[in-house]
Structure formats: structure tokens, C-alpha cells
Amino acid sequence: MQNIASQKKWAAMLLTVLTASSLIAGCSGNKDALEPNKSSSSTDGSGNTQRSGGEGKDEVGYPAQMSYWVPLDANVAATLKNFSDVGMYKKLQEVTGTKVEFKHPSADSTQRTEQLNLMLASKNLPDVIEYTWTEVGGGPENAIQTGTILKLNDLIDKYAPNFKKYLKENPDIAKMVKTDNGSIYSFPFIRGDSKLMVFYGPIFRKDWLDKVHMDAPKTIDEWEKVLTAFRDQDPNGNGQKDEIPFLLKYNEVRDATRNSLIGAWGIGAQFYQVDGKVKYGEIQPEYKQFLTTMRKWYQEGLIDPDFAAMDAKLMDAKVTSNKLGSFYGLSGGNIGNYLGLMKDKNPNFNLVAASHPTLKQGATPVLGQKDKPYKGVGAAISGKAKNPEQIVKWLDYAYSEEGRLLYNFGVEGKTYEMVNGYPTYTKLITDNPNGLSMVQSMAQWMRSNYSGPFVQDKRYVEQYYKLDQQKTALETWSKAENTILMPPLTLTAEENKRYSSIMNDVNTYAEEMGLKFIMGDEPLDNFDKFVNTLKKFGIEEAVKIQQAALDRYKAR
Structure with a gap:
């Protein structure tokens, strides 16, 4: 009995001490004590802050x-x-x-x-x-x-x-x-x-359009008429026939995020989808139509003869030297930059965004640039x-x-x-x-x-686009359906290995042949042979891989 009484006495004393300690902590000025959800920390040998206590966030x-x-x-x-x-x-x-x-x-x-x-x-x-x-x-x-x-x-x-x-x-x-x-x-x-997803599209020299008495074109036929006028009517006013009507960025034709010009034919150059069915553009008959038009424009001097070897510096030089009439570019890095650079050099210099082109008058563009x-x-x-x-x-x-x-x-x-x-x-x-x-x-x-x-944050771009030409570009380029764009897909490791093997061959061959078709080094009569070669490389299998990935994405 004495031992039991002694144990009770020590338990009571311990409870008193713990209670007092708790009260002292609660009344102290220690911030960690006042905010028990914030842990104290120490530093390990690597300098990383270490948690003390449990696993709470x-x-x-x-x-x-x-x-x-x-x-x-x-x-x-x-x-x-x-x-x-x-x-x-x-x-x-x-x-x-x-x-x-x-x-x-x-x-x-x-x-x-x-x-x-x-x-x-x-x-x-x-x-x-x-x-x-x-x-x-x-x-x-x-x-x-x-x-x-x-x-x-x-x-x-x-x-x-x-x-x-x-x-x-x-x-x-x-x-x-x-x-x-x-x-x-x-x-x-x-x-x-x-507002942050559209920032790229066709740009024309507005002062050149005014000189040839034309508006920014909307259809492929109108594009051809404007480019012909740029070639023939001396819009830069130097008395020489040195104008470059259009710079075709061929690598961006094949870029699914840019889709330069090819959307007029209702396809993407590479993978796109129609009502959930994946297709590949470069094996479609519409791609041959695109190549036929580009070849005609190239032969007639409407496309920059240096387009296949173009880089950003060379493009800048052609724009600022008053030679280039139209191109695909950025609302900020091109419209804003060029207007600023040319403000004092050429006060008449002006740019205007054109809508993504269509084949039929009054049609809504099927495809334009729209980031995910x-x-x-x-x-x-x-x-x-x-x-x-x-x-x-x-x-x-x-x-x-x-x-x-x-x-x-x-x-x-x-x-x-x-x-x-x-x-x-x-x-x-x-x-x-x-x-x-x-x-x-x-x-x-x-x-x-x-x-x-x-x-x-969209409020960034509302201030970044200071110029009316930039604000108009955003509005103009946004008028595209873009329903055929692919969502961001992920492939399995096995799919990725096979897909990469196929597309390495496809991309190398397709890029080379596309340039040859446009520049006249390869007859367009060989287009079917080109398609068959892509099929031998496995493009139809790559389409199936993309289809499986799209189906999984929809099921997420």
C-alpha cells in the first residue's frame, strides 16, 4: 500500500511539472511556441534544412x-x-x-x-x-x-x-x-x-499594301495577287525590282505549333486529328496541293530564293533593309521589335497582321498557331x-x-x-x-x-503588347478553329522507342523531299512514290501509336 501511495504522489508531482512547463511555453515570446504548426529546423551536412517532428505539411x-x-x-x-x-x-x-x-x-x-x-x-x-x-x-x-x-x-x-x-x-x-x-x-x-496562347501568324508590310492599293489577303488566291503586286509594283520605291514578296519558313510548315500556311488546305503537316481519328498530313492529297502552290510561287519569284537556308539574323536584315514584304512572325519579338527598330530609320514603315489563309472566301481558317x-x-x-x-x-x-x-x-x-x-x-x-x-x-x-x-498571367501580355498593331494581331490570329490540333500526349516507353525510330527516318526524308518538291528538284509526279516511302518507314504504325496515346488521353 505504501508503494502504491508513493507512486501516486510521484505521478501527481510529474503532472504538476508538465502542466507548468506547458503554461510557460504558452506565455513565452517564442514564435515557434505561439505557432505550433511551424517547425523548428536544423541543418545537415549538405546545408539542407531538416524537419523536426512529424510528417505534417x-x-x-x-x-x-x-x-x-x-x-x-x-x-x-x-x-x-x-x-x-x-x-x-x-x-x-x-x-x-x-x-x-x-x-x-x-x-x-x-x-x-x-x-x-x-x-x-x-x-x-x-x-x-x-x-x-x-x-x-x-x-x-x-x-x-x-x-x-x-x-x-x-x-x-x-x-x-x-x-x-x-x-x-x-x-x-x-x-x-x-x-x-x-x-x-x-x-x-x-x-x-x-490571350497567352496565340502569338504567331502572317505579317505584311502595311505601307507596301497601301502603295499597291490592296488589303491584307485572306485567301490563298488573294495572297498570290498581293505577292505578285509586291514583286512587280516597286512598293519599296527604290526603282529596282529587288522586293522579296514572301519568306516561307519551311521548318515551321512542319512544326505542329506554328503550322505556317498549310492550314489553308485543312490539314497539319504532321499529326492532327479529325473527330478523334489521328491523321498524318504529309501523306494526304492536300499536302500535294500545298506543295504545288508553293512550287508555283517559288518559280514565279514570290518566295524568297534563300528560304531554305534562312535564319533569324538574315530575316532581320531583309526586313530592316526594306526588302521583305511578308512573313510569319511573333507579335512581340517581330511586330514590336521591327516597328521599334524602323521608327527613326523609315517613318513610313508599318506592319499589319493578316488572318490565317483559307481556300474559300469567307471561310473560317481551319488551322492557325495556338499554343496549348x-x-x-x-x-x-x-x-x-x-x-x-x-x-x-x-x-x-x-x-x-x-x-x-x-x-x-x-x-x-x-x-x-x-x-x-x-x-x-x-x-x-x-x-x-x-x-x-x-x-x-x-x-x-x-x-x-x-x-x-x-x-x-494575361495581365503581363496586356502590357507587353503596347502597340495597336500587336493588339490587332492577337485578335486577327485568334480567328481560327484549331479543332484538329492534338492535345499533349504521352507515349509508353515501348511506344516511344518504336515511334522515335520511325520518326527519325520520316522527318529526315520528308523535310528533304518537301524542299526538293518546292524548289523543283523533284517532279511532283513522284508524290505517290514519296508517300509510299513514308509508309515503308512506318508512318502508318506511328499514326496508330499516336491514336492509342490519344485514346488513353481521352480516358484519363
Whole structure:
């Protein structure tokens, strides 16, 4: 009995001590005590912030440091050497305390892909890899299965409340950012409004159109008449027949995201779908019709004779030297840039966007440029990351309201001010004191005018398009059906291996033969032979692979 009484006495004393300790903690000025959902942390030998306590999402802090592999945008590279020099990342480090070591691969796309593949093969991986994961060999699901990157579903559910909320509110996007198995593999770049998805199309010299007394053409027949007038009526006024009516960007004819000109014939050059059935454009009779018209234009001097070897610098030179009458281009990087460059050099210089062409007058264009809300670009967490929960929290910040403003508009008080609730760029961006173009000044502070793991805000483009010609271009180019465009598909590892083998041969051969047909080096009578060769390469099997992927996408 005495032992029992003694035990009760010690239990009562222990309870008193615990109660007192609890009261002291509750009354103290210790912030962690006042906010029990925020954990205290320590640092490991690698400098990563470690969680203390349970697995709750609120107990995870931001990482102390992390490595991040990401291509350096050309407009950033024009004035800075590393993303760590960009204003928004400096501010992000202040907010999160995370020091990021950015690793930038080659600017050349081929070398960049080679560097990525070597890195993945070596298993010597950084914490975060930002890339177009739908284009990685084997696809993103294979990258998860091999341990290259992590499946993020559970991590997002626990540690990414902002991104989780966005996916719940946007089920169409949630469908796009998953594999067919339902795996989320990256924090994606999302174009957050339809205004952000149209930015490319046909552009004509408005001052030349005025001189030849014509409007911007709408049909292929009207295009031919305008181009002929540009060739014959000396619209640049120098008394010489040196005008180049049209620059055909052949590589963009075959680019499913650009579809330059070929949409007039109701097809895409490569894969497209009609009522859920996948087709391949270059084996369709309409493709022969397109080639026939382009060959005629080339022979008649309506297409730039240098079109097959054209690059951006040569195109810039032809536009600014008052030689080129029409081309496909960007609303910002071409319309805005050229109008700015020529403002003093040639005050009469003017540009106007034309609608995507049709074959019939009054018809709605079947196909134009329209980007997808999601194209596979995202920041994935590698299987080598030691603190994935903390990295998820860091990446999730971009999808918060504060993060969205930071990624799209930079630092408040420096690059933008809130005016009646609207984030308005300052003159540092719109009229840079160092003479930088708007696109370059933006690139020093934010990622809104290219891509990244965040949701792009339409208010950025509303200010980026300062000129009436740009605003009109957006409206004009948006008038296309685009129902035949393919959604973002993912292939299985087995499909990807076979598909890549087929398309390597198809693309090399089709690009070579298309140029030969247009330039007259190959008779159009050989078109059927061309189609049969593509079939021997396996293009019909590639169509079936795409069809299976489309069917799985619809079933997600």
C-alpha cells in the first residue's frame, strides 16, 4: 500500500511539472511556441534544412540550398549570365531563405539535349531539372519508373497547397499534366488565359499594301495577287525590282505549333486529328496541293530564293533593309521589335497582321498557331534529391498569389506597382533607362515572357503588347478553329522507342523531299512514290501509336 501511495504522489508531482512547463511555453515570446504548426529546423551536412517532428505539411520548411538545371533563356543571356542574377530569384531567396545553384546547359538545342541525356545516363543529377518532359526518351512515366524523377502526387497533396488548389479548380489542366497512369511528374508551365496562347501568324508590310492599293489577303488566291503586286509594283520605291514578296519558313510548315500556311488546305503537316481519328498530313492529297502552290510561287519569284537556308539574323536584315514584304512572325519579338527598330530609320514603315489563309472566301481558317495551355515544360524533382518535401514547398510558392506576381511582374516597387489592384509595370520595364528593349528588361527581373514552373498571367501580355498593331494581331490570329490540333500526349516507353525510330527516318526524308518538291528538284509526279516511302518507314504504325496515346488521353 505504501508503494502504491508513493507512486501516486510521484505521478501527481510529474503532472504538476508538465502542466507548468506547458503554461510557460504558452506565455513565452517564442514564435515557434505561439505557432505550433511551424517547425523548428536544423541543418545537415549538405546545408539542407531538416524537419523536426512529424510528417505534417506545415512542419516542412524551405530548403537551405538546392541545385537546379534549367536552360537559360536567350533574352536573359543577352545581359546576364545566370538565373541567380535575375531580380525575381534574388527576391525569392529573401522570401524563402533558399540559395539556388542554377546550372545552365548549352544554348544550342541539339547540344542541350545531348547534355541532358548524358546527365540522365550518369545518374549524377541535380535536385531539380526543368525541361520538356514529354520529349524525353521513354517519356515522363518511364523517367519515374527508372527513378530519374519522382512521382509528385502524394508530395503535392501534402506540401503544395497552392498548386493542389489550382489543379482542383482547373480539371482540364490537371488532365494535361499527368501521364496516362495518373502520375504528376513536374511543376508545370501553364498559360493561364487564351490571350497567352496565340502569338504567331502572317505579317505584311502595311505601307507596301497601301502603295499597291490592296488589303491584307485572306485567301490563298488573294495572297498570290498581293505577292505578285509586291514583286512587280516597286512598293519599296527604290526603282529596282529587288522586293522579296514572301519568306516561307519551311521548318515551321512542319512544326505542329506554328503550322505556317498549310492550314489553308485543312490539314497539319504532321499529326492532327479529325473527330478523334489521328491523321498524318504529309501523306494526304492536300499536302500535294500545298506543295504545288508553293512550287508555283517559288518559280514565279514570290518566295524568297534563300528560304531554305534562312535564319533569324538574315530575316532581320531583309526586313530592316526594306526588302521583305511578308512573313510569319511573333507579335512581340517581330511586330514590336521591327516597328521599334524602323521608327527613326523609315517613318513610313508599318506592319499589319493578316488572318490565317483559307481556300474559300469567307471561310473560317481551319488551322492557325495556338499554343496549348501546357506543352510538357516543367520542373521535375530528381530521384537524387535529399529533401523533396522542402523542394516541393519551394516550387509551390510560384502558384501562390505572391509567387504568381513575382514570376510574372517581378519585384513590387521596382518593376511594378499595384494600381487599383492591377500590377502595372514601371518605366524600368516599359522605358528602360539603359536602353534595353522591353523583352530584355523583363528578362532581367521575371520569367513571364518565356516560360517556367508557374502560371502565366494575361495581365503581363496586356502590357507587353503596347502597340495597336500587336493588339490587332492577337485578335486577327485568334480567328481560327484549331479543332484538329492534338492535345499533349504521352507515349509508353515501348511506344516511344518504336515511334522515335520511325520518326527519325520520316522527318529526315520528308523535310528533304518537301524542299526538293518546292524548289523543283523533284517532279511532283513522284508524290505517290514519296508517300509510299513514308509508309515503308512506318508512318502508318506511328499514326496508330499516336491514336492509342490519344485514346488513353481521352480516358484519363
